[in-house]
Structure formats: C-alpha cells, structure tokens
Amino acid sequence: MTTATSHAYRVTPARILRSETHKLRTLRSTWITLGSAAALVLSVGIVMGATYTSDGGDSDVDTVILVLYGSTLGTLCTVVLGILVTAGEYSTGMIRASLTAVPRRLPVLWAKAAVFTVTVFGVMAAAALITFAAAQLLLHDTDQAASLTEPAVLGAVLGNATGTTLLSLIALGLGALIRSVPGAIGAFIGGVMVLPEVLTMLPYDAVETAVRYFPTQAAGVLGSATPLPDAAPVGGALLALVLWSAATLGAAALLLRRRDA
Template sequence: MTTITAPAAHRVTPARVLHAEWHKLRTLRSTWVSLALTLALTLATGLAIAGSFESGGGDDDIDPVLLVLLGMQFSQIIVGVLGILATAGEHSTGMIRSTMTAVPRRLPVLWSKAAIIAALSFVTVLITNLVTFTAAQPLLDGTGRSASLGDPGVAGALVGNAAGLALLGVMALAIGALVRSVPAAIGVLIGAVMVLPEVLGMLPYDVIDDTVRYFPAKALETLTQADPAPGGTSAGAALLALALWAAATLGAAALLLRRRDV
C-alpha cells in the first residue's frame, strides 16, 4: 500500500499557520483602528487626569502609575474586542470553515491566534504605557504624584499592565471561540470579567472580597501599581491569577473546538 504525503511546499506547519493568522489579522482595518484607539484613549485619559490633578483633593494616596493609566478601562474593552473578533468574528463571516479545512487539526489555529493577540496586545499596550506615563509627568510635577521610570516599581508596573492586558486579550479570544458570537462574547467579557467583580465586591463578606482580588480586572489593577497596598495581592500572585484564567478559558475553547462542528 502506498502512502501519499503532501509535498513539503504545501505541508501545514505551525510556522505557516502562525504566518497565515498574522496575515489575516494585519489585513483587517479593525485591527489597526483598535490599536490606534488604545493609544489615543489611554493617552488622552492620562493627560486629562494628570492635568486636572490637585494635591489635597482626596486622591493623594493613589498609585502614581495607576493614576495616569486609568485609561486602561478603555484598553480592556478594546483589546478584548480585538481578541473576540479574531475568533468569533470568523464564525460570524463563515471564514472559519475555510480556516479549518486548510488546518484539519484545528488546534494550531487557536494557538496561533492566541500567540498573535498576546504579542500584539503586549507590544501595543507597553508602548502606550510608556508614552502616556512620560507625557503625563510634566503635568504632575509638584503634585506629589509625579514619578520617573527609574523609581522603584514603576517600570515593573508599566510592563505588568501590558502583560496583564495581553492575557486578558487571550481570555477574550477564548471566550469568542467558546461563544462563537461577537455580541454575545462582548457581553460575557464586559459582564463576567469587568462588571461582576465590582458587584461581588459590594457584598459584606471577607471571603468574597479575598476571592475577587484574583478576578481578571482586579488582578490587572494590582499589576498596574508601582507600590501595591500592604496586605493586598502581590504582583506575582496577580500575574499568576491572570495566567490561570487565560489558560483555563483557552483550554476550554480548545476542548470544544476538537469536539464540536465548526
């Protein structure tokens, strides 16, 4: 019996799947619009907050990095939507059928999408953080909330925020693969990931308060602080929590991708 193998030039390899997914993402106008919005909204919010900040106004205890990066509230949604479009967007257009026909093993597609979203989000957010932090400092001079990149914990917070948002993007991508509907996936992302922790945090129970600290949005907030509050979650624990959330959702997406029809 003769075994027929595909010519090397047409063989599906992880590198080729990664290249194909990157080509699809970078040729979408929505990708670059989303990245531009991440920079513009974060920078505008940071400058507005820094320009209006006054010492003695009740916010003197806020972390200097978290203060200028409060625009990450927009970044969470934008990065999340970008991740959702990478998976649920293909289901809505029907392109997913062609993708899975070209890559019958399926899982390399999911891993490639996750790697690209994570890398693109990390680089974009890190650049955004550095630009926003640097631009905001002259406006904060003399307020007691000014800082420099060389201050303890500042560089770590800027990088930590970028890493946290990259993991959040992977979570959103996995949610999109699980739900397979762009509007529904956005609803799950905003409701379960961003709103639910705030609602649970209002309950007067210590065990709930301790648990909510490790929810994605709260963990991201911890990562964005140069000097986390004493007794609070450490940056390492917050990063691990986000990594576990991303791994769990991506693992569930991979399991269902193998078991159900496209």
C-alpha cells in the first residue's frame, strides 16, 4: 500500500508537463494574449491585402512580410504572455507552491518553456497560415499574388511563427531572471528591441555585423521568402535566435538554483 501510494504521488516529467499545461490553459491571460495576437495578425493581413495596389510603390516588399506585417504587434502580445508565465508566478506567490511540489526546481522551468513554446508556435503558425490564405484571396490579381507551394513561401510563413515563438521564449527567460513583470517588460523593450537600433548608429562594421544576429533582426530574416539585404542568412539567424533563447533560459536556470523563491 505504501509503495502504491508513493508511486501515485511521484514527481515525474510527464506530471510536471501536465501541471504546467493545466496552469497555462486555465489562465485567462493566456487566451486573451494569444487571441489578441492572432486577431492582430489576421486583421492587419486582411487590411494589407484589401488596400494593396500594384502601382502603390510596395511591389518590392516581400509578399510574406507584407501579408504578415501584423505579426510585429502579435509578437508584443506573446512576449507579454511569456513574461507572465514566469514573472507572474513570482508576483502572485504561486511559484512557492510550484517549487515545493518540485524541489529540484529546474524541471519546472523546462516544463514551462516546453509547454509555452508548443502553445505559442501552434497558435501563431495557424494564425500565419490562415492570414496568408485570406490575404491572398484579395491579392490574387496583383503582383503580390503568391502560393504556399512556391519556393520558400511556406518556410517563411512558418519561419514567421518560429521567430515570434523564440522571441517570446526569450521573454519567458527574462521573466524568470528578473521576477518582475514590469521589470522584464522593460528589459525586453530596452535590451531586445531598442538596443540594436542604438548600436546601428555606431560607425563600426563589426557592430553592424553583430547586430544582424540580434533577436529581432534574426526573427525578421526567418519571416521573409526572399533574402533581405544586409541581413544574416536564414540558417545563421535561426541558430542565433536559438542560442539567445538558450542563453536566457540557462541564466534563469542558474539563478533559480541559487536564489530563494
């Protein structure tokens, strides 16, 4: 009886994942932010498709970038959600219960990251695909008409969702590092969005090259069906985003082991 009881309450990776999935899905903020992100992508895409004219001067804009321009706004929503997933638990005190249930601590962070990544990518990939299809119904007789079967188009549409997901995963790591929702949002805006723009003002080729691999610049490369001028290659941009995410989560993991909840 004792063995059966202890087995029933054993902490396993599957049960931690189930717990984090339940927490993410039952939070009202999850559906508000994800719904807002998807709605922004779709609404902006439809507006871009409905208002586009072949003689309007935007014919040189990549089709996927044009149609999924709203993903920039959608990313802000998923970034906030990523911060809420980690820093939000510290603000409510829920993190103490989570770490009491899982004393080893790190599996909680890995489970949060895994559940969040799968959820955000699924929603944003669906939003990008639906938006692209809807916008192309309006662009079928223009020079921006395209199909998912054309070379690099499907990859760019899914790359757009991948970029959004990895940027949001960086935000999740910042939330775990800083443990404050306003502080993590400020750090993301200042360090991820504003800092690269400031660095581009410096007259050094090395700095210009390095900035190409910063998170927001790398994410932009993934969402383009045609090579962007003065940008990193797709493979390098994806690797850079993965490394930025891994570094942020790694730093959060290190401090999680050393600091009290």
